[in-house]
Each structure stands twice: as C-alpha cells, then as structure tokens.
Amino acid sequence: MIAVLVDAFSVGGLYALTALGIGLIFSVMRLANFAHAEFVTVPAYALFVLSGHPVIMAIASSVLIAVMLALATERIAFRPLRGIDPATMLIASFAVSMFLQRLLVFAFDSRIKPVDPLAVLAGSVRLFGAQINLLKLTTMVTCLVLLVALTVFLKYTRFGLEMRAAAEDFTMSRLLGVRANRVIATAFVLSALLAAVVAVLFSAQTGFVHPRFGLQIVIIAFVATVIGGLGNLVGAAVGGFLVGVVSTLLQSFLPPDLRPFREAFLFFIVILVLLFRPQGLFPARGLKERI
Amino acid sequence: MTRQDTSANETTWQLMSWERLERLVPLLILVAVVAGIMLLASQFGIVQQRRVTLGFISLISVVGLYVFMGNSGVLNFSSVGFMAIGAYVSALLTMRPQVKATFLRDLPDWLAAAQFDPITGALAGGAAAALVALVVGLPIMRLSGIGAGIATLSILIIFYIVLGNWTGVTGGQRSLMGLPTYVTIWNAGLAAIGAIVLAFVYQESRSCLALRASREDEVAARSAGVRVVRERLTAFVLGAFICGIAGVFYGHFLGTLRVENFYLDPTFLYITMLVVGGMRSLTGAVVGVIVISTLAELLRLLEIGGRLPALDVTLKAPAGLGDVVLAALMLGIILFRPQGITGGREITLRGMRG
Amino acid sequence: MSALLKVRDLRVRYGRITALYDVDLDVSAGEIVAIIGPNGAGKTSFLSAIAGVVPADGGTIEFRGEDILRLPMEESVRRGIALVPEGRHVLPGLTVMENLRLGATIRTDADAVRSDLERFLDAFPILRERRNEPAGRLSGGEQQMLVIARALMSRPAMLMLDEPSLGLGPRIVEQVYDMIMDARKQGVTILVVEQNARRALAVADRTHVLNGGIIRLSGTADTLAGDPQFEAAYFGLRTAKDGVVP
Numbered sequence: 001m002i003a004v005l006v007d008a009f010s011v012g013g014l015y016a017l018t019a020l021g022i023g024l025i026f027s028v029m030r031l032a033n034f035a036h037a038e039f040v041t042v043p044a045y046a047l048f049v050l051s052g053h054p055v056i057m058a059i060a061s062s063v064l065i066a067v068m069l070a071l072a073t074e075r076i077a078f079r080p081l082r083g084i085d086p087a088t089m090l091i092a093s094f095a096v097s098m099f100l101q102r103l104l105v106f107a108f109d110s111r112i113k114p115v116d117p118l119a120v121l122a123g124s125v126r127l128f129g130a131q132i133n134l135l136k137l138t139t140m141v142t143c144l145v146l147l148v149a150l151t152v153f154l155k156y157t158r159f160g161l162e163m164r165a166a167a168e169d170f171t172m173s174r175l176l177g178v179r180a181n182r183v184i185a186t187a188f189v190l191s192a193l194l195a196a197v198v199a200v201l202f203s204a205q206t207g208f209v210h211p212r213f214g215l216q217i218v219i220i221a222f223v224a225t226v227i228g229g230l231g232n233l234v235g236a237a238v239g240g241f242l243v244g245v246v247s248t249l250l251q252s253f254l255p256p257d258l259r260p261f262r263e264a265f266l267f268f269i270v271i272l273v274l275l276f277r278p279q280g281l282f283p284a285r286g287l288k289e290r291i
Numbered sequence: 292m293t294r295q296d297t298s299a300n301e302t303t304w305q306l307m308s309w310e311r312l313e314r315l316v317p318l319l320i321l322v323a324v325v326a327g328i329m330l331l332a333s334q335f336g337i338v339q340q341r342r343v344t345l346g347f348i349s350l351i352s353v354v355g356l357y358v359f360m361g362n363s364g365v366l367n368f369s370s371v372g373f374m375a376i377g378a379y380v381s382a383l384l385t386m387r388p389q390v391k392a393t394f395l396r397d398l399p400d401w402l403a404a405a406q407f408d409p410i411t412g413a414l415a416g417g418a419a420a421a422l423v424a425l426v427v428g429l430p431i432m433r434l435s436g437i438g439a440g441i442a443t444l445s446i447l448i449i450f451y452i453v454l455g456n457w458t459g460v461t462g463g464q465r466s467l468m469g470l471p472t473y474v475t476i477w478n479a480g481l482a483a484i485g486a487i488v489l490a491f492v493y494q495e496s497r498s499c500l501a502l503r504a505s506r507e508d509e510v511a512a513r514s515a516g517v518r519v520v521r522e523r524l525t526a527f528v529l530g531a532f533i534c535g536i537a538g539v540f541y542g543h544f545l546g547t548l549r550v551e552n553f554y555l556d557p558t559f560l561y562i563t564m565l566v567v568g569g570m571r572s573l574t575g576a577v578v579g580v581i582v583i584s585t586l587a588e589l590l591r592l593l594e595i596g597g598r599l600p601a602l603d604v605t606l607k608a609p610a611g612l613g614d615v616v617l618a619a620l621m622l623g624i625i626l627f628r629p630q631g632i633t634g635g636r637e638i639t640l641r642g643m644r645g
Numbered sequence: 646m647s648a649l650l651k652v653r654d655l656r657v658r659y660g661r662i663t664a665l666y667d668v669d670l671d672v673s674a675g676e677i678v679a680i681i682g683p684n685g686a687g688k689t690s691f692l693s694a695i696a697g698v699v700p701a702d703g704g705t706i707e708f709r710g711e712d713i714l715r716l717p718m719e720e721s722v723r724r725g726i727a728l729v730p731e732g733r734h735v736l737p738g739l740t741v742m743e744n745l746r747l748g749a750t751i752r753t754d755a756d757a758v759r760s761d762l763e764r765f766l767d768a769f770p771i772l773r774e775r776r777n778e779p780a781g782r783l784s785g786g787e788q789q790m791l792v793i794a795r796a797l798m799s800r801p802a803m804l805m806l807d808e809p810s811l812g813l814g815p816r817i818v819e820q821v822y823d824m825i826m827d828a829r830k831q832g833v834t835i836l837v838v839e840q841n842a843r844r845a846l847a848v849a850d851r852t853h854v855l856n857g858g859i860i861r862l863s864g865t866a867d868t869l870a871g872d873p874q875f876e877a878a879y880f881g882l883r884t885a886k887d888g889v890v891p
Contacts, residue, residue, distance in 0.1 A: 032437055080626050086437040087366045091566065092625045098559045099618035106611035158750060165736050165747050172734040175696060177722040177751035177799065215555075219448065226441055260456035267445040267452075274438045275430055 012244025013143025018221035040214030070192035229280020329480035355533030364506035375553035377416035377535025397459025420535025569631025679849035725802035737781025748798030
C-alpha cells in the first residue's frame with residue numbers, strides 16, 4: 001500500500017511540477033505553452049549527449065540548456081506576440097513545439113536513446129515495512145522540496161510578489177513599476193528550471209528519451225492545469241498530484257480491459273471542467289470579487 | 292409608376308444579378324484552379340499523380356477545418372479526429388469479410404459479414420463523423436478562445452486513445468490493412484471540388500453570415516439575436532462531415548490505417564496550411580494547401596537528392612530538414628503575417644488584376 | 646515658476662477616432678490641477694498618455710525637463726509619476742499589505758518604505774485591521790483609499806488620479822479628497838480628472854475644461870464659475886460637438 005502511494009505521489013509530483021511550469025507562464029501572459037514539452041525533452045537529450053560525463057555536470061548543463069532554450073523562445077517567438085489573443089498564442093506555441101520536436105528528430109533521428117542520469121538511485125530501501133524504490137522516493141521528495149521553495153519564492157520575495165501581481169493584473173502592475181520583460185523572463189526561467197528537473201527525474205524513471213518524451217507528460221499536465229484552474233498555481237500543483245494519484249490508482253485497480261483507456265477518462269474530465277467549472281475545481285481566493 | 296422609375300428598377304435588378312454573379316467569382320476561380328491542377332497532373336506519371344492526389348486529400352481536410360475554424364474564429368484541434376472516424380467507418384464497411392475476419396475479431400456479426408460499395412462506405416464515413424460531431428459539439432460550442440482550444444485538443448486525444456486501444460474493432464496499435472484502394476486523382480480531385488463548392492455554398496448562407504458576425508464580435512452578435520451556439524454547431528458538423536470524407540479518401544488511398552496517422556502531426560500540418568493561407572477565407576484554405584504541399588514536395592525532393600541539370604550540381608539535403616523548415620515557416624507566418632498569405636480575403640478578378 | 650509637467654500639442658488616436666487634439670497643459674510643482682469634462686471628453690486618454698499606457702500620436706510631454714513621451718509605463722513611475730486609474734484597480738488576490746508593498750517595488754530604501762507603510766496603516770486603521778486579507782474583499786471606499794495609498798508608496802513627485810470619487814458615497818468622497826489634500830501638503834503635485842466638476846473646482850488651484858478632445862476653457866474656480874462660457878464648454882454646443890474642431 002505504501003509502495004503504491006509513493007508510486008502515486010512520485011508520478012503526481014512530476015505532473016505537479018510540469019503543471020506549475022505551464023501555469024507560471026500562463027498566469028503572467030495568458031500563454032498555454034505547448035512548447036513546455038520541449039522544455040522537458042531538450043534537457044533530457046542533453047543528459048543523453050552528456051551521459052559519459054560526471055552526473056552533476058550533466059544535470060547542471062541540462063538545466064542551463066533548458067533555461068537558455070526558454071529565454072530564447074520567449075525572446076524570439078512569444079515576445080512579439082505579447083498582447084495578441086490567447087488562441088493565436090496557443091497556435092504559436094504549438095508551432096514552436098513542433099519546430100523544436102522536428103529539430104530534435106533532425107539532429108538525433110526519432111529512435112529512442114538510452115539515458116540513466118541517476119543510476120546511483122537504482123536500489124530500494126525499507127520504509128514503514130515496505131520496500132520502496134529509492135528513485136521514486138527521491139522524485140517525491142524533490143518535488144515536495146521544489147514546491148516549498150517555489151512557494152517561498154512567490155510569497156516572500158519581491159520578485160515573487162511582482163510575479164503574483166502581474167498574474168492578477170498585468171497593466172496595473174506595470175503602472176506600479178513592475179517591469180514586464182523581467183517578470184515574463186522570470187516566469188520562463190522558473191518554468192524551465194522545473195522542466196529540467198522533470199526531465200532528469202522522468203528520464204531516470206523511464207530510462208530513455210525520444211522526441212515526444214516531454215509531450216506525453218505535458219499533455220497530462222495540461223489536464224492538471226485545467227482542473228486546477230488556468231493560471232491558478234496552487235490549483236495546478238494540487239491538480240498535478242490529483243491526476244497522478246488518480247491515474248496511478250486507475251492503473252492499479254481498473255479492470256485490465258479498461259486500463260488503456262484511463263487517459264481518455266482524464267480528458268473527458270478536462271472537457272467537463274471546462275464546461276462546468278471553467279475556473280477550475282479549486283477557484284483562487286479573491287478571484288470571485290474580481291468577476 | 293413612371294417610366295423613369297421602371298428603368299431605374301431594371302438597372303438595379305441588373306446590378307444585383309451582376310453582383311450575384313460576381314459573388315460566384317471566387318468559387319469559379321478556385322474550382323478552375325483545382326480542375327487545372329487535376330488535368331495537368333494527370334499528364335504526368337503515376338508517382339506524381341499520387342503526390343497530387345494526397346494534396347487533394349489534404350485540401351478536403353483543410354476545407355473541412357476552414358468551414359468551422361475560419362468562419363467561427365474558434366480554435367479547433369479535433370478535425371483530424373473526425374478524419375479518423377470517417378476512415379475507420381468506411382474501412383469497416385468496405386473491407387472484404389475474409390480480411391476483417393483475420394484482423395478484427397470483435398466485430399458484430401452483421402458488420403463482419405458485410406461488404407458495401409465504396410460510395411455507401413464513404414457517405415457513411417462522412418455521416419458518422421458528422422453525427423459524432425453533433426453529439427460532441429453540442430456541449431462544447433459554448434467555449435471559445437483557449438477553452439475551445441484545449442477542449443478540442445482533448446477530443447482529438449480521446450479519439451486517438453480510443454481508436455488506438457479498441458483493438459477488436461480498429462486493429463488498435465497495429466495497422467489495419469486491406470482497405471480497397473479505389474482512390475484516383477480523378478475522384479479525389481472531384482471530391483476536393485465538391486468540398487470547395489459545399490464550403491462556398493455554406494459560406495454564402497444566412498447561417499454562416501451570422502456565424503461570421505459572431506466571429507467579429509460575439510457579444511454584439513448575441514445581442515443582435517444570433518444564436519451563436521447553434522450556428523457554430525452547424526459549421527462544426529458540416530466541417531466534420533467534410534473531414535470525415537477526407538479521412539475516407541485517405542484510408543482508401545493508402546490501403547492501410549494507422550492511428551498515428553490521425554494525431555498531432557497531421558493536425559499541425561493542416562492547421563499550418565490553413566493559417567499560412569489565411570484562415571479567414573476559403574481562398575486562404577486552398578492557397579495554403581497548394582503552397583505548403585508544393586513546398587513540402589520540393590523539400591522532399593531535395594532530401595532524396597536532386598540534380599540541377601543546368602548547373603550539373605547535385606543538391607542533397609539531410610533527412611528531416613523539410614519538417615523543420617515547414618514548422619519554422621508556420622512560426623514565421625504567425626509572427627510576421629498572422630492573417631496569412633491571402634490576408635483573409637477571397638480571390639476576385641479585380642484582385643488578380645491588381 | 647517652471648513647469649513640472651509640460652504638455653504640448655498632445656494628440657492621441659485610437660484607430661480612426663481621435664481622442665485628443667493638440668492639447669497643451671502645464672502643471673507646476675506643488676499645484677493641484679483639475680481636468681473636468683463629460684464622459685468621453687478625452688480625460689482618461691490624457692492621463693493614460695502621460696503615464697505611457699497609451700501611445701501618443703504626436704506632441705511632446707516633458708516631466709522635470711525630460712522628454713517622457715515614449716517611455717513605457719513601468720518607467721514613468723520611476724520618473725516620479727504615479728497614476729491611480731479609474732475603477733480602483735486593487736490586486737484582488739493579494740493582501741492589503743502586499744498591495745501596499747508593491748506600491749514601493751521601485752524603491753530600494755527598505756527602512757523608509759517600512760516607515761511609510763506604518764504611516765499609512767496608522768492613518769487608516771481599517772487597512773491595518775484588514776492588512777492580511779485579500780484586497781478584493783475590501784469595500785469600494787476602502788479599495789479607493791488603498792490604491793491611493795499604494796500610489797503614494799512610490800513617493801511620486803506627481804500623483805494623477807482618474808475619477809477618484811466615481812461610485813463612492815459623499816462621506817467617502819470627502820475622505821478621499823482629504824487624503825489627496827494631505828498628499829499635497831507633503832509636497833506631492835496633484836493632477837486630478839473628474840466628472841464631479843463641483844468637487845474638483847473646490848480643491849483645484851487651476852481647472853481645465855476638456856471636451857471633445859480639446860481644452861475649451863481654463864481658469865481658477867472663481868473665474869470659471871463666473872464665466873458665461875462655462876456651461877457651453879462643459880456640456881458642449883452643437884458647433885463644438887465631439888471630434889469637430891471649432
């Protein structure tokens with residue numbers, strides 16, 4: 001039972017981090033960033049390329065590459081589109097995503113590549129009388145630590161305050177002196193950091209990367225973002241865990257015939273939420289007064 | 292009534308009929324272009340003909356996508372899913388019972404034993420897509436903007452998962468083989484022309500006019516009495532029907548169905564075609580398909596390696612470059628010319644002269 | 646006296662509609678200047694252009710002798726111009742405290758920021774009482790106090806207010822204007838836009854009547870009140886309708 005829970009929370013944690021990465025950018029610029037998939041895939045490829053080198057170096061470089069990629073896409077593709085309608089931005093991010101994905105296919109072909117950045121954590125430990133996979137435990141703990149760190153950043157630093165303000169009312173925040181470019185760049189950097197961590201942990205779990213590596217997790221994370229309420233960061237995190245836990249439980253307890261369809265249920269829920277609770281299942285405090 | 296009045300009335304009437312004719316000009320030009328391509332390509336070898344046929348199938352699908360997305364201005368990522376429905380329905384109805392028995396064990400007896408003619412299969416494919424669109428569209432037509440984008444994407448994903456795992460009926464992850472391959476450049480070309488005519492007739496209808504009004508200003512259209520959800524649904528169902536037909540042709544062109552062929556890559560391709568051409572006009576849809584197909588073909592030839600006879604140089608581009616260039620082009624169009632090549636206008640004689 | 650704000654030939658257009666035609670206006674340091682006029686006169690466009698929210702189509706805006714016409718809005722507050730836009734834009738999900746802190750986000754003098762904060766919380770006990778609640782839960786009047794206090798937290802040289810009395814009861818309006826007068830005593834120059842002409846005339850050193858994108862009349866409360874043209878300028882005559890240059 002504990003093993004199943006750790007399983008569920010380690011999966012949920014990855015979804016939560018991914019959903020937060022998407023939510024951070026959405027909240028400041030109303031961009032549902034499809035290309036977040038490649039913010040995850042590209043650092044995973046960096047791990048593959050650097051797989052001979054010391055682990056720390058490989059991880060550090062892949063984080064750096066993710067951040068540079070995020071800043072570059074923001075500068076080249078999204079900044080010129082700022083203020084345009086969200087639907088067009090969604091198409092644009094779809095285009096960015098496809099462009100990067102195809103660039104990866106072009107550079108590395110589309111076959112899967114082996115990676116194992118965290119081979120150190122192959123073993124397992126006994127905890128509360130259960131055999132727990134060390135990697136999954138690390139994943140879970142890392143996710144929790146990052147969530148706490150992000151909360152502290154947003155809640156107690158000036159940058160964090162500026163980001164939350166920009167998420168609520170971008171123009172008013174600028175009038176108060178919040179610099180638009182800096183806030184958006186910060187959101188992209190944070191998003192990329194989270195994506196890189198997901199890349200390391202997720203590739204360690206799967207053991208390989210391929211051009212659609214990030215897409216599979218990002219598509220599910222979108223579910224979490226919608227369920228949590230677009231632009232609502234707490235909602236995104238909770239939604240991520242919820243989706244992870246629900247899908248793990250469905251995987252364990254659903255009759256085998258229905259298991260392959262479990263993700264279809266998730267997307268069905270997405271449509272229901274969009275229709276009936278467009279603010280998400282956990283509406284943010286203070287939001288009601290605004291509407 | 293005086294004489295003068297009568298003659299004034301006659302002039303008005305003549306003007307109106309001339310205007311009416313002029314309104315048909317875009318349709319006539321587009322049909323002529325497609326017919327011209329069809330006739331020209333039929334003079335070439337089978338390989339070239341097949342490339343053009345595939346282009347026509349894209350054209351049908353993009354026209355189907357345009358009917359909803361172009362006229363309503365609402366994002367739609369699900370059109371390829373309706374292609375899949377058309378393709379699988381037609382496949383199940385037209386495949387030989389012996390073939391079905393080998394691959395698909397869970398079919399109901401009547402379906403397993405039946406084999407219909409291609410036209411019944413095609414119409415049933417289109418109708419099935421339209422029917423599903425009606426059911427699915429009814430609730431989601433309320434959404435617009437980003438909500439519509441995510442909801443239609445969810446629909447595409449649901450179709451993909453269901454078709455990919457319903458192994459007894461669709462073959463699941465394996466390919467479904469043995470579809471009768473009856474598609475030629477002629478029937479695909481005619482179907483493309485048919486799709487264009489259908490889209491044009493719809494576009495000129497009162498219903499579509501109301502829908503276009505809601506595209507420009509949803510609130511104003513609503514308060515002017517436009518039933519936005521109903522008009523959107525009409526376009527969505529019609530678009531799905533056309534996409535379903537596109538799927539039918541696609542399946543019977545290849546003879547093999549893989550669920551992967553109905554997921555994100557073609558979705559991106561068709562949206563690219565529509566956006567590049569200009570999503571707000573039928574001309575844009577057609578131009579987008581022609582431009583992107585031509586470009587893709589050139590890049591493909593370049594990847595195979597082409598000789599420039601005049602210069603006696605052999606050019607060879609690395610594999611995969613074409614896809615990268617197309618995605619970059621799409622991005623460039625969104626950034627620098629978001630209204631597409633046509634700027635959302637229909638082609639006219641005046642436009643052609645100037 | 647040299648002007649703190651010097652606007653010349655300011656023109657603002659939205660597509661084909663012109664909101665301001667070649668407006669000239671000076672504000673001297675320490676003054677309270679009011680702009681009054683009916684709805685759609687171009688008052689909001691005027692403040693928005695100065696703050697950099699909308700781009701000007703032509704003309705010059707100088708503040709403390711520096712050209713600020715093309716400055717993005719996040720920079721104008723750094724030059725000392727604070728705008729309180731119409732409609733009480735509190736950041737509803739942030740707490741009262743966070744709203745105030747954000748007002749000082751351009752400042753680096755942490756100690757002075759803290760004492761300014763205390764000062765406002767002392768002056769408005771209701772804000773202190775609800776300092777950890779989301780600002781969206783405050784009443785309309787409290788929100789108006791909060792946004793003015795927040796603007797003052799940037800220690801501006803000039804405070805611009807767009808319709809500060811709109812939608813508030815008479816008692817609250819008095820409190821809001823007390824607050825504005827207080828700021829002025831601290832040396833802040835005030836540029837206020839009002840539909841409530843009487844209220845504005847009562848406090849302003851000089852008042853301009855803006856209508857149809859043109860300044861029709863200027864003067865002190867006394868001269869304006871006695872001016873037979875005042876009503877015509879304010880309500881607009883048929884010959885001076887919106888958008889028609891007389």
